[in-house]
Amino acid sequence: MDLKALLKDAYENHYKQLMIITILFLVLSLGVLGYSKLTTGEFVKKDVTLKGGLMLTIKTEQTFDIKDLASKIEKDMKTTATVKSLTAMAGQPIGYTIEIEPVDKELLLKTVEQETGIPRAMYSIEESSSTLSEAFFKSTVKAIIIAFVFMSIVVFAYFRLPFRSFAVILAGFSDLIETIALMQIFGIKLSTGGVAALLMLIGYSVDADILLSARVLKQKHDSVLDAIYSAIKTGITMQVTAIAALVVLYLVTPAALLRQISIILIIGLCVGILNAWVQNAGLLRWYLEWKEKHGHN
Numbered sequence: 313m314d315l316k317a318l319l320k321d322a323y324e325n326h327y328k329q330l331m332i333i334t335i336l337f338l339v340l341s342l343g344v345l346g347y348s349k350l351t352t353g354e355f356v357k358k359d360v361t362l363k364g365g366l367m368l369t370i371k372t373e374q375t376f377d378i379k380d381l382a383s384k385i386e387k388d389m390k391t392t393a394t395v396k397s398l399t400a401m402a403g404q405p406i407g408y409t410i411e412i413e414p415v416d417k418e419l420l421l422k423t424v425e426q427e428t429g430i431p432r433a434m435y436s437i438e439e440s441s442s443t444l445s446e447a448f449f450k451s452t453v454k455a456i457i458i459a460f461v462f463m464s465i466v467v468f469a470y471f472r473l474p475f476r477s478f479a480v481i482l483a484g485f486s487d488l489i490e491t492i493a494l495m496q497i498f499g500i501k502l503s504t505g506g507v508a509a510l511l512m513l514i515g516y517s518v519d520a521d522i523l524l525s526a527r528v529l530k531q532k533h534d535s536v537l538d539a540i541y542s543a544i545k546t547g548i549t550m551q552v553t554a555i556a557a558l559v560v561l562y563l564v565t566p567a568a569l570l571r572q573i574s575i576i577l578i579i580g581l582c583v584g585i586l587n588a589w590v591q592n593a594g595l596l597r598w599y600l601e602w603k604e605k606h607g608h609n
Contacts, residue, residue, distance in 0.1 A: 323590075324537060331594035334586055338486045341493035348496050356492055359394075359501040360411045362449050364442025366420060368410040369398075371434045375405055381427060382410075388423045389415050394501075400566050409568060414442065452507045459514055460484060467522070475599050476525055483584075483592040484517040490587075491580040500576070505569040509576035516554070516581060520547045520588040528596055536600055540593050547588060555581050 322330065345355045360367050382395040391413050398407040410424065417439070421432055463484065464477040471477075491513060495502065502510075527543040528536060555578055562574040 327590075327594045327597055330590050331598075334486065334591035334594075337490060337586070341486075341490040344493040344496055345489065357496060357499075357501045358445075358449065359503045360413075360438075360440050360445075361504045362440075362445050362502060362507075364440050364445045365411060365413045366415065366417065367438045367440070368412075368420065368424060369407060369436045369438075370410070370424070370428065370430055371407045371436075372428075372430050373405055374428070374430065376408065376428065378408070381408075384427045385410065385412070385420075385423060388427070389420060391415060396568065398566050398568060406566055448504070449507075456488070456511070456514070459511065463514070463518055467518075467525070470522075471525060471529060473529075476529075476596075479592055479595045479599075480518065480521045480525070482595070483521050483587045484514055486587045486591060487513055487517045487580055487584045490583045491576065494579050494583070495576065498579075500572065503569070503572055505573045506576050509573040509580070512573075513577060513580035513584070516551075516577075517584050517588070520551065520584060521592050523547050524588060524593060524596065528600070536597055540589075540597070544589050544593075548585065551581050551585055 348357070349355050376395075376397075378395040378397055382393050385393040385395070389412065394411040396409045396411075397405055398409065400406050410420075412420065417437065421435065421437070424430075424435070425432055460481055464481050467480045468474060468477040488510060491510070492502075495506075500506075523546060524540065524543045527533070527546075528539040531539065531542075533539040533542065558574040558578050558581070562571055562578065565571055565574070
């Protein structure tokens with residue numbers, strides 16, 4: 313039996329076991345976030361735009377060891393600093409960003425100028441208030457909760473099935489939590505741009521889940537599996553196309569904000585494929601089989 317046949321057999325005949333794997337992935341992701349909370353005091357690592365601090369951008373084609381530069385700045389400023397390189401499409405360096413907790417701005421500029429030898433005319437600096445950043449982050453959490461509430465209301469109003477609202481919420485919640493957990497594992501700090509990416513991810517998740525539910529519950533097909541395969545063909549095409557476009561954006565853009573948005577969406581869409589077509593489709597199959605077994609219309 314070839315690989316394609318094995319995968320098809322597993323998907324059609326062992327979907328409950330596959331569904332359990334997705335639930336375990338969610339539990340593991342929650343564990344990652346819980347461990348992060350215990351060790352760092354926060355569920356997700358945030359950059360200066362969400363926790364307050366300074367972001368210094370340097371325009372230069374010179375190359376530096378970013379770990380060595382960060383170590384020197386931390387030693388001089390006596391606080392933690394993060395240095396990231398900015399590259400053009402061809403891979404050549406075009407600058408660096410330095411993120412640091414609230415410190416004396418003049419001292420930071422003097423330190424960086426001394427360590428890099430690059431004149432201040434090539435610098436730009438942004439300052440974020442810790443109070444405003446914290447307020448923005450709390451508002452973001454509220455916005456995500458409201459988005460999930462309205463999402464469940466719309467799904468229930470369209471399908472008139474409480475179970476479908478639960479399944480869609482679970483899939484969207486799984487996408488969000490697993491994406492944030494993978495961000496922690498890969499060392500990706502959440503920024504204001506990352507927040508926008510997570511909100512967009514919720515939309516992508518709902519799109520796939522509504523497509524699946526509409527094909528299975530609203531359209532006529534020879535069987536439930538035929539309806540699911542029809543939805544998969546359309547849904548996977550949309551998701552893979554979006555991932556391909558985002559990969560190109562990540563590779564060609566020098567803008568750090570766009571790179572973070574694209575990498576978060578890439579991670580989220582990959583996770584979304586698993587949750588939409590294994591977890592959500594599995595729950596839908598199980599629900600319909602249960603209805604048929606118990607004689608419910």
